[in-house]
Amino acid sequence: MPDTDNTKIIDGRAIAKKVEAEVKADVEKLISEKGVTPGLSAILVGEDPASKMYVRLKHKACERVGIFAEDQHLPEDITQEELLEAISSLNARKDIHGILLQLPLPKHLNEQEAMNAIDPAKDADGFHPFNMGQLLIGIEGLVPCTPKGIIRALEEYGVEIQGKHAVIVGHSNVVGKPMAAMLVNRNATVSICHVFTEDVTKFTRDADILVVATGVKHLIKEDMVKEGSVIFDVGITEENGKVYGDVDFENVINKASRVTPVPGGVGPVTIATLMQHVLMSAQKTA
Amino acid sequence: MPDTDNTKIIDGRAIAKKVEAEVKADVEKLISEKGVTPGLSAILVGEDPASKMYVRLKHKACERVGIFAEDQHLPEDITQEELLEAISSLNARKDIHGILLQLPLPKHLNEQEAMNAIDPAKDADGFHPFNMGQLLIGIEGLVPCTPKGIIRALEEYGVEIQGKHAVIVGHSNVVGKPMAAMLVNRNATVSICHVFTEDVTKFTRDADILVVATGVKHLIKEDMVKEGSVIFDVGITEENGKVYGDVDFENVINKASRVTPVPGGVGPVTIATLMQHVLMSAQKTA
The missing domain is CATH 3.40.50.10860 (Leucine Dehydrogenase, chain A, domain 1)
Known part of the structure; x- marks a missing residue:
């Protein structure tokens, strides 16, 4: 992803646009050729x-x-x-x-x-x-869209995964567990934390890659993250018509190297990934 | 498991015997009743x-x-x-x-x-x-036998899992990945390490529960484990007719609270778990 504006934002809308353009081209090809x-x-x-x-x-x-x-x-x-x-x-x-x-x-x-x-x-x-089982054993076909979109974002920004410490906060079936499987499949060292974790900060402070999906507004503050880390915020909390993520963006942005905003972060990439999946399934039948 | 001999050994043979006795009783019931x-x-x-x-x-x-x-x-x-x-x-x-x-x-x-x-x-x-997918989403039916046997051993010795830090060394489909899923399903905080992990010791030293499945003879020494930890050794290396685990048993036994020996640790429990599975499948058809 070109970092033309020199911000630290992981621009989910721009990544989604790119993914959708790829899908669109392949859809046109599938229609015209098959x-x-x-x-x-x-x-x-x-x-x-x-x-x-x-x-x-x-x-x-x-x-x-x-x-x-x-x-x-x-x-x-x-x-x-x-x-x-x-x-x-x-x-x-x-x-x-x-x-x-x-x-x-x-x-x-x-x-x-x-x-x-x-x-x-x-x-x-x-x-x-x-x-989900194919995913766990390392054969990634149709997999949950949010974690797949996060992998795409890591690739777009050239973030190395292998050997890095990836910490996931939240162990849901939709995000946390499949995210862990995808990162392990790419040889990250992966820690999975959640509401029962005794000391979440001990883990988040050591995270090179941090994925937070808890639904707790602004759970993650500057003193909980590592200098230079890459942070994905999957949380959405609505209050008085405004949406908040699980990460206190303004607070962590100086310490992290990259952070997804809410909104405009993982959401659009998730939907673009869904489009990829429909295309993939159609290609297999053609 | 009664600790009658007051050792720190996780007695896989004794657990397997107990599991097999349960299976035997249920097999007899299935034959006589159905x-x-x-x-x-x-x-x-x-x-x-x-x-x-x-x-x-x-x-x-x-x-x-x-x-x-x-x-x-x-x-x-x-x-x-x-x-x-x-x-x-x-x-x-x-x-x-x-x-x-x-x-x-x-x-x-x-x-x-x-x-x-x-x-x-x-x-x-x-x-x-x-x-495997059912396992990942928390519905544990027929699951890999070695990690399931390790869960049984934890239960037998009354080891708390929820909230504890479980560290797995080795990310195979047969042991490491399903073990991680089972421990996450029980609300442990789980870290998955492997050959690409930069500093394995940082993780193993913090582990309340440590599962090692690498095939590297005596990889884990006393200075790599936490005082009072519970350690499962899934490795088997053969050298000159003798078998060695991934854990240097004599070396860690004073620091850990419990360790599986090799042989006589996870092996027998794995086979007893396989027997459970055949019984479970037969019960469903009866």
Whole structure:
């Protein structure tokens, strides 16, 4: 990534733009050479406003890169059986290459069973156990989008991973655990911290690469980070219409060598990665 | 585990005996109540003496607990197609509940493809990507046997895991990575070190729980471990007919609170865990 403005910001929007341009070019190629238009179907259950907004953002990205996008907007009171049927019919559709199940689902539905029902080859979010297992053993195909986007950002800024100490704060299935697997696969020394860690600062202070995904507003301050470290902030906390990350950006920016802002950091790259996945799945069928 | 002899040894043979007694009782119950005898089939390709010995040890364990055991001893020059056919017919057999593919395979065969062909429900070794993925997201069914045995040993000796710093040296798919996942699932703070780690001692010295699986004879010495730590030695190096672990046992025993010996440490527990898996798979079909 060219650092033309000489800031220390990891510019997620610029990386996303670059990734989307690559996807767009390959989508055009796939259409002209094989007559295949990649297609994404997003399953949205109920009327959760945040979920609706996320699906809308993903659709807009599809439009930008030339991927066909549709919604399967299902009523709040759908049964598990009906949800599984909807997934099964998307699995069977030739024009749909990526399926995403917008989480969280209403509480009466079994999320894990629904995710397991998605064809692993169409698993745009990379959460299917088969894909997670491939990731753990070092075969990275469709993998969770946020950690994959962070790897791309590290590559874009030429940050060495092998032999470096990468510290992850937060051990979720969506970010922390797959992030750890990806960094271990690239021979980083990886420490995974979380709410049960006795002394998080001991770890974060030693981190060359720090990934924070806790949802605790401004958890990470200057005295908790290492001079010259590269920091990814996956957290989002909304307060009075403003969003805050897990990292106190203004506070750590002088000490770190690079930090993602919130917003404009990992979010856009995550969505661009999702576009990559739909393309990848479509390419495999073509 | 009762510490009757007041040593600091983690007695793998005693734990294995206890696990096998539990399995034996449940096997008898399954036979008498449901008429189902659990069955294990071990696929052995070629004549590697170490592989033959491992398969023999597993068969002996089956005999002890009442599990039916058979070999599929295939010739060294078998084709990939023939190997996949052998796996497919074991997948279909009602009397076989666990399948294990003894590794390594001859070089002309594709190990990963063969492992992926095993029905995840019969995956006695727990290496199938689906099972590894379930493990990563916290659903531990059939999982790699060595790390699962280490968890059992921690439980037997009443070692607290949550909030403790667990350090793993070695990032293999068979031990290091699944071990990390299991410890994270139990809310340990986990650090994964390996050959690319700049300063392994910095990590091992801070470890409350230390798992070493590198194959480097006596890598871990007294000055590298923490006072009162619990240490698992997964390494085996053979020299002139004697076996050595990755941990210099005599050297660390005064500082650690508990250490596995080699032999007689994690090895027997690994095999007992394999027996548990065959039983579990048989119970699900009954």
